[in-house]
Amino acid sequence: MNDIRLPKELSDRLDMASAVLEQARSVKVRVISHYDADGISSAAVLSIMLRRLGLSFHVTMAQSLDARLLEGLNAENGKCFIFSDMGSGQLELLEKLQCDVIVLDHHRALGDSDRIIHINPSMFGSNGTTDVSGATTCFLLAQHIDEGNWDAAVPALAGAHGDMQHLGGYRGLNADIIQGSMKRGIIAERKALQLQGETLSDSMLNSPEPYFRGLTGKAEIFRDYAGGLGIDPDVKYSSYSEEDIRKVASALMMTLASNGCDYENVSQLLSTQYFQQKTGRSIAEIASLANACGRTGNYGLGLAMELSDGKAVEEASGHRLEYNKAVVSRLNELEEGIEEMNNIQFFRSDDPSLAGALCGLYMAFIGRKDRPTFSYSLAGEVYKVSGRGTKSLVAGGLDLAESLSSSASKFGGHGGGHVIASGATVPKEHLMDFLKSVDEITGRQIKGASARSQ
Numbered sequence: 001m002n003d004i005r006l007p008k009e010l011s012d013r014l015d016m017a018s019a020v021l022e023q024a025r026s027v028k029v030r031v032i033s034h035y036d037a038d039g040i041s042s043a044a045v046l047s048i049m050l051r052r053l054g055l056s057f058h059v060t061m062a063q064s065l066d067a068r069l070l071e072g073l074n075a076e077n078g079k080c081f082i083f084s085d086m087g088s089g090q091l092e093l094l095e096k097l098q099c100d101v102i103v104l105d106h107h108r109a110l111g112d113s114d115r116i117i118h119i120n121p122s123m124f125g126s127n128g129t130t131d132v133s134g135a136t137t138c139f140l141l142a143q144h145i146d147e148g149n150w151d152a153a154v155p156a157l158a159g160a161h162g163d164m165q166h167l168g169g170y171r172g173l174n175a176d177i178i179q180g181s182m183k184r185g186i187i188a189e190r191k192a193l194q195l196q197g198e199t200l201s202d203s204m205l206n207s208p209e210p211y212f213r214g215l216t217g218k219a220e221i222f223r224d225y226a227g228g229l230g231i232d233p234d235v236k237y238s239s240y241s242e243e244d245i246r247k248v249a250s251a252l253m254m255t256l257a258s259n260g261c262d263y264e265n266v267s268q269l270l271s272t273q274y275f276q277q278k279t280g281r282s283i284a285e286i287a288s289l290a291n292a293c294g295r296t297g298n299y300g301l302g303l304a305m306e307l308s309d310g311k312a313v314e315e316a317s318g319h320r321l322e323y324n325k326a327v328v329s330r331l332n333e334l335e336e337g338i339e340e341m342n343n344i345q346f347f348r349s350d351d352p353s354l355a356g357a358l359c360g361l362y363m364a365f366i367g368r369k370d371r372p373t374f375s376y377s378l379a380g381e382v383y384k385v386s387g388r389g390t391k392s393l394v395a396g397g398l399d400l401a402e403s404l405s406s407s408a409s410k411f412g413g414h415g416g417g418h419v420i421a422s423g424a425t426v427p428k429e430h431l432m433d434f435l436k437s438v439d440e441i442t443g444r445q446i447k448g449a450s451a452r453s454q
């Protein structure tokens with residue numbers, strides 16, 4: 001069964017990777033993956049694949065690939081390295097490793113390499129932001145090696161979900177994986193309320209996604225709102241009638257729409273969801289637990305939770321609740337307003353581990369929609385900056401990967417990522433100059449596009 005049609009060049013590279021792994025019997029395979037939900041899910045896909053190949057391996061999650069990490073890796077002799085959900089931007093650095101290196105990534109590739117088996121579908125016609133994630137790229141290799149690895153489609157899709165690629169329905173290679181796994185009875189689809197937690201109170205008081213401006217985390221106001229709907233907020237969703245579901249969904253969608261949220265985020269509330277047949281677990285739930293594990297530094301637990309539905313799930317849920325409460329309380333503060341320039345909005349985040357998530361949630365649910373959002377956190381001598389846009393801003397010309405990387409390089413930093421979500425590191429004395437440059441480039445991108453379309 002050939003459900004995933006791949007360009008010849010990409011499938012040639014998958015052949016090369018599978019040949020390298022064939023030869024890896026005598027060495028230990030070292031997996032280095034990004035620490036977010038997609039990266040943890042990538043590691044889960046690779047674990048399933050490597051286990052089935054009977055190879056011994058060791059997984060590490062990393063926040064970024066830098067020279068120091070590479071130095072440590074180089075000291076480990078005679079290994080085969082796999083980098084997942086990262087690496088395409090650091091090929092030159094990875095070329096220094098004295099052994100076989102496979103990169104499985106979907107971030108914008110800065111060049112290519114003869115030394116490295118560089119697998120990135122975005123170089124061969126797929127859109128790395130919407131069509132394929134790190135974990136679904138890993139899955140391409142897994143299913144290429146063994147049809148039996150189709151069970152790894154569950155963590156693969158959780159990774160795509162973690163990178164927000166489910167919004168508006170899965171596309172491209174992700175959609176092929178959905179179709180292939182439904183055909184094999186690995187997942188099933190069903191229309192359901194997309195709310196975290198078991199009751200409306202859980203969802204509205206302790207969950208930052210979706211975030212309802214003016215309601216989320218605000219117990220008294222929320223109770224009045226629920227009273228107005230005629231819904232007991234402490235009744236479990238599982239005992240809702242069809243009519244309850246419709247009533248709650250339409251009220252919440254109206255609230256999101258009146259907060260200016262994109263249609264995509266609004267319609268997501270009552271939408272098709274995918275469930276693992278064997279366990280009944282939803283892809284969205286796995287993604288959200290993986291995200292919380294990544295954000296709280298519980299990487300090993302995140303991986304264990306993806307690979308089994310036992311005690312790890314319970315423990316991960318506890319970390320998620322703590323994490324969610326911290327995010328909701330910070331978003332409540334940000335509702336009061338953040339700083340702006342002509343074309344961007346931005347805020348300081350004292351907790352770097354929350355910065356990217358806050359930035360994305362602020363952009364999607366709280367802030368102005370006519371400009372991208374940035375957060376900055378001090379980390380030693382540098383500021384780490386996260387940027388998030390919306391699909392309509394991207395359609396209007398926004399390219400955060402370009403604005404962040406070119407602005408950062410002007411001031412001795414570096415940056416990159418996706419058009420819609422990107423990051424940069426900037427020496428601390430240059431933060432404001434950097435933001436001014438991003439503001440200017442953003443203005444050009446957005447206005448340039450509207451001038452072209454006139």
Ligand SMILES: [Mn+2]
Nearest residue numbers: 038085134163
């Ligand atoms: Mn990713």
